[in-house]
Amino acid sequence: MKVDPHEDLDERTLVELARADPEAFAQLYRRYFARVYAFAYRRTSVPEIAEDITSATFERAFRSLDTFTWRASGFGPWLFRITSNELVDHYRRASRATSDRALRAAEALHGAGPPDPADAVLGRDAAADVLAAMDQLSPRYQRALSLRYLSGLTADEAAAAMGTSKATMAVVVYRATRALRRAVKAAPE
Amino acid sequence: MNDEVRNALEDAGRREVPEPRDDFATGLEQRLLTLAKNSPPDAPPQPARRPSVFGLAAGLVAVALALAVAVTILGNDDRSSVAFELSDSVNVVVVLADGTTLVDPDGLLLPDGAVVQVGVDGSARVGDIVLTAGDTATIVDRRLRVDRQPRSAVVSPNRPTTTPSHSTPTPATSKEPSENPPAPAPPASSATPTASPTRPTATPTAAPDTSPSSTPPSDVQYLRLTARVVGPSEVRVTWERIRGAHRYILIGTRSRDGPAATPRYPGSWIIGRFAKPPAEALTFTVRDAIVEVKVRVIALAADGSVLTRSRIVTLTFPR
Structure with missing residues (x-):
């Protein structure tokens, strides 16, 4: 049976090795893949987009590994910060590319087919409305809310991912939640 | 107040996540x-000093x-x-x-x-x-x-191993490089469906679309798409060239249970963007759990507008 020599290494050693050893990076990937994908999926509800975000996260992480400085919070918060940035970028691009008018034109061209499963989910619950309104927020607020609520990180880890203290993070999350409530109210029915 | 929004966010954070595709x-x-x-990580600001772990091998x-x-x-x-x-x-x-x-x-x-x-x-x-x-x-x-x-x-790339017709490398003599390959006709293997051990099926589900497009009605071109299942998880696709097409977008939808959604452009999974139809049929893979795939090709004009679209072909995989 093939044994991965990196499997038992602690995370700090693994990160150091990963700067030069692709197999060590692959081990980090295996440890975090499911969590990163879950984070991206919870934010987007679309498997294909979650896959894109996951790919982009690990590619960027690999390319930026030399800029990573080890901290007590570990590798995870740094990686999730990349994911949250990718999510913000995704929604920024999506809002540029897909205006309401373009959507209507596409609908007219293609007709209304059976809805995607993601559409069905989005149409059903309050959480979906809240997520849909999130991309109206500033990038900082989007990052704070997604890291705090959707990433699966603890409050401490989420603060580390934001690069703030826990107290500052709490304030940012409070303000972001308030802004999100306004965005939900302002959203068309 | 903020409680409803917070609760909704917490619900979203607890939402079940489907298994990512293997x-x-x-x-x-x-x-x-x-x-x-192929490309080591981006160098830090002072690239002259490399981490010592690189060593001789690096x-x-x-x-x-x-x-x-x-x-x-x-x-x-x-x-x-x-x-x-x-x-x-x-x-x-x-x-x-x-x-x-x-x-x-x-x-x-x-x-x-x-x-x-x-x-x-x-x-x-x-x-x-x-x-x-x-x-x-x-x-x-x-x-x-x-x-x-x-x-x-030189080793053979890790081609999908589940397709009998594609697991054998194509002989080099089977196709001479050509600067301007002719408009592809479906290859014989594609034109004549052969029985597969799993008996997958391909069904056109829509007639060529004649809904509004930038092409005048008198100049409607039909984008002929041929797609069929050639293995437990593989689909072979080819289509014909369209006059004035600048790009072809091969789109699809997948389903693990029941019918796949109608492919839409924009919005659906983009399998690939092409400057021209493949000279020979191309093959792409889907994950094992997929039971149905719908594919369609969109031809775009140089300005990005939709020139025409193929019919939708539905492919089912018995599981």
Whole structure:
């Protein structure tokens, strides 16, 4: 049976090795893949987009590994910060590319087919409305809310991912939640 | 007050997440390994000092890369990240960023993150660059990196092994590179459906679309798409050239249970963007759990408007 020599290494050693050893990076990937994908999926509800975000996260992480400085919070918060940035970028691009008018034109061209499963989910619950309104927020607020609520990180880890203290993070999350409530109210029915 | 919003966020954070596709997970890992081997991480601000763990092996790798890797920057003819057209491909496998695997996808516009592997007796062109057996080309940050392997190290790329007709490398003599391949007719194997052990099916589900497009009604062109299942998880596709088409977008939808949704452009999974129809049928893979796939090709004019669309072909995989 093939044994991965990196499997038992602690995370700090693994990160150091990963700067030069692709197999060590692959081990980090295996440890975090499911969590990163879950984070991206919870934010987007679309498997294909979650896959894109996951790919982009690990590619960027690999390319930026030399800029990573080890901290007590570990590798995870740094990686999730990349994911949250990718999510913000995704929604920024999506809002540029897909205006309401373009959507209507596409609908007219293609007709209304059976809805995607993601559409069905989005149409059903309050959480979906809240997520849909999130991309109206500033990038900082989007990052704070997604890291705090959707990433699966603890409050401490989420603060580390934001690069703030826990107290500052709490304030940012409070303000972001308030802004999100306004965005939900302002959203068309 | 904020409680409702917070509760909704907490609900979203507890939402069940479907298992990611196995082939996506493994495909991404393979791609990252390839990227890592072909392009080391970005250098820190002071690149003169490399981490000591690089050692002798890394030094050798760097020298080998300097000698063997040709980095070519080609012009970008599109607003998107698509810039490089694959042509004259023989025994070539392309793995896209999302893990989608395409076999001999002539005309494919390689997006960022795509990895092209040329197998035994294989060859291909990316723009003006000729790839030969054993070469690996990677699109990184809109640049083409070509890793030329020593001839003795040439191995067949990891093609999908579940397709009898594609697991055998295409003989080099089966297709002479051509600057202007003729408009492809479906190959004999595609035109005459053959019985498959699993008896998958392909069903056209819609007539050619005649809804509003930028083409005048008198000049309606039908984009003929042929798609069929050729293995437990593989689909072979070909379509015909359309006058005035600048791009072809192959789109699809997948379902693990029941009918797949109607493919829409924009919005649906983009399997690939092509400058021209593949000279021969291309093959792409879907994950094992998929029971139905719908595919369609959209022809775009130079201004990006939809010129015409093919019918939708539904492919089912008995599981």
